[in-house]
Amino acid sequence: MEKQLCDAVIRVDGVEFHVHKLILCNCSPYFRALFTHWSTPDSRVFDIPNVSSDMMKLIIEFAYTGFVPVTQENTQELFIVADRFNVTGIIKACNNLMEEQLTPQTCIGIWWLMETYYYPELKHKAFCFMLNHFEEVAVTSEEFLLLSEQTLAEIIENDQLSVKKEETVFEAILRWIAYVPEERRKYISLLLSKVRLALMSPEYIMESVKDNEMVKASEECQQILLETMEVMLEVRTTRFSDSVFYNPLARPRLPSAILLAIGGWSGGNPTNGFEAYDVRADRWVKVTEIEWAPRAYHGTAFLNGSVYCIGGFDAIEQFSTAHRFDLGTHTWQEVAPMHSCRCYVSVTVMDGYIYAIGGYDGQDRLETAERYEPRTNQWTYIASMHDQRSDASCTALRGKVYICGGFNGNECLSSAECYNPETDQWTLIASMGTRRSGIGLIAYVDHVFAVGGFNGTSRLHTAEAYNPDTNTWHNVPAMTKPRSNFGIAVLDDRLFVVGGFNGLTTILDVECFDIETGEWSDVHDMEISRSALSCCVVYGLNNIAEYAAARYSLQLSNEEDEAE
Structure with a gap:
């Protein structure tokens, strides 16, 4: 970058960028505040901590050209930096790419990121993607194993969770618990109560749910299973009764x-x-x-x-x-x-x-x-x-x-x-x-x-x-x-x-x-x-x-x- 008429130096990790204050002010409210409120009028060198020189280079290039090379590799880091400096053009470009990058393996990470930085629209899309692709998320996502018990409970009780068979939800719970079994087995009753057990086959309940070691050891789970059997009997006698249809244990999930x-x-x-x-x-x-x-x-x-x-x-x-x-x-x-x-x-x-x-x-x-x-x-x-x-x-x-x-x-x-x-x-x-x-x-x-x-x-x-x-x-x-x-x-x-x-x-x-x-x-x-x-x-x-x-x-x- 030419240094002609530059009136400021941005210094990051020992790297100096000669810039024009006006250009950066037009790009970002952060720089406008830095140059007008957080420094004296004669300040010329500005040290900015906790950002890499590579990221700052991209921010400054965007300020001058209106273009930034957003890639799969740099998206999240660039998004975090752009959010810090409130560069809306880069934030939008990163959001667009992350939306395109939504997969069963990435959706939870993107959802967490949007929750931390509060971008509700993309957060909602990532959450919906997780619900719509839950079967694959539960099997392939490493971040699924890192969910809190409360978050997992909220996900599996959601009517919009897309699963062809409710058995998938129970198996996802077992995978989550098995990641840290001693710490998580105590949550089995909380999570089992969120499963639509009455939509499972009786054979699966008897062979896989009822005989599960954690379920056997929990009085709360035994009570849930007892209620499930009563509901399943009612389903068979009054197939389309509203009372059955509205029961949390039997209510079908919304289709995708x-x-x-x-x-x-x-x-x-x-x-x-x-x-x-x-x-x-x-x-x-x-x-x-x-x-x-x-x-x-x-x-x-x-x-x-x-x-x-x-x-x-x-x-x-x-x-x-x-x-x-x-x-x-x-x-x-x-x-x-x-x-x-x-x-x-x-x-x-x-x-x-x-x-x-x-x-x-x-x-x-x-x-x-x-x-x-x-x-x-x-x-x-x-x-x-x-x-x-x-x-x-x-x-x-x-x-x-x-x-x-x-x-x-x-x-x-x-x-x-x-x-x-x-x-x-x-x-x-x-x-x-x-x-x-x-x-x-x-x-x-x-x-x-x-x-x-x-x-x-x-x-x-x-x-x-x-x-x-x-x-x-x-x-x-x-x-x-x-x-x-x-x-x-x-x-x-x-x-x-x-x-x-x-x-x-x-x-x-x-x-x-x-x-x-x-x-x-x-x-x-x-x-x-x-x-x-x-x-x-x-x-x-x-x-x-x-x-x-x-x-x-x-x-x-x-x-x-x-x-x-």
Whole structure:
């Protein structure tokens, strides 16, 4: 740095930085106070303790250039120094990088740091990340083992803790205690009381909890187990009793994601029915106050925190319209319409775009396709498919859009193709083993699953999966019931099918497939019987509780209060 017209020297660890007071004053209130209040007007050399010369060099360079090289290695040290000198530009840059660096291994450390230096927004994000990734945090984070017993208790009693099985929470407690067993075993009753024991399997409680040495030795734990058995008996006799649902030992935790079922055909007419499925409680919740025209044979997509409803049919006309639903305010807003009217449309999301493919415009089955970019609020045509397809279904996998089946105006199709956005080309792939119109298509466990549909004669319960590595289809276990024109989505590592038409009537039943067990199992029915609906999964919502089954006295963390 040139020394011309410099009027101050900052001295750190014997290293001198010749600076201009005005430049540093503009960068930081600390230096403004140092030069104007904490020294005499004729002071020229300023010794600053407890900071490295490397860090001071970065602070001064930022004051002159407005840029600082924030790296994974220097983030936290630079943040602490920038906080000391109140350099907001560097603090913001460090916060942004630390937010990007949130992992199961780093989230607790970042949370502690933000608590020490009081940055509630990032502290809240780090805490939420910990809750949402608790299963991995509890197993891989060394800092998890350093939590205080009170902090651990607050974490595991939080309704927003995301665990597929409550057994995970008990095992996390055992890992924490085992780190310093003699000191921590006395906290077993405090921590066990925060676990939703009645959500565990009876076998696990008898074999792993009841027989645990620490649990056996604690009278308080024995009392908790006795209460648990009573609650579990009540759960089995009154499955959806509110008193059971609100009991702290049995209350399901909030889900991190919600499955929405929107619109459809019900009772001979289109509906604007809007339901949300809470996977932790196995309940459907009717989302009220939804001002939206009844619609069927449409598509939905979740992108950038909003739900989009594309095209469709209201029993009179086919639509080109697109609407965006704000999950925060529960309100709809119309966005730019598509170039074509499309009912029986296939819709998916990939790389920040919404794809609307094929469909029926009231006269023709379409081979055309277009995509929407929310940033510009514009639809753009992409290359057309090889086949005309209405009542098909599409999904995204590994940077490509796949579409299968459908109806071309003459017959139900077994053909399939995929779109590569880099070349703007559709390529025919191996055909399915079965013709399927009104099909459900979804990416699941790195394959494309084609489920149910109509083969021209009957509704199907069969399913098959496509392997993109071998360009082959193979049969997978069939659903328990035949259905076409249903909703399909992946939630909680399971494939869900929702409602549909069984050949005689619309249905409200729901089932899911678990690749680990290879079995389909029943899920709680929707409130509304309907087909031609559309489903999507939403996540990352601050107001997820508004779409979940009601819990009694939800325990919102202090972090949320501080972030408001």
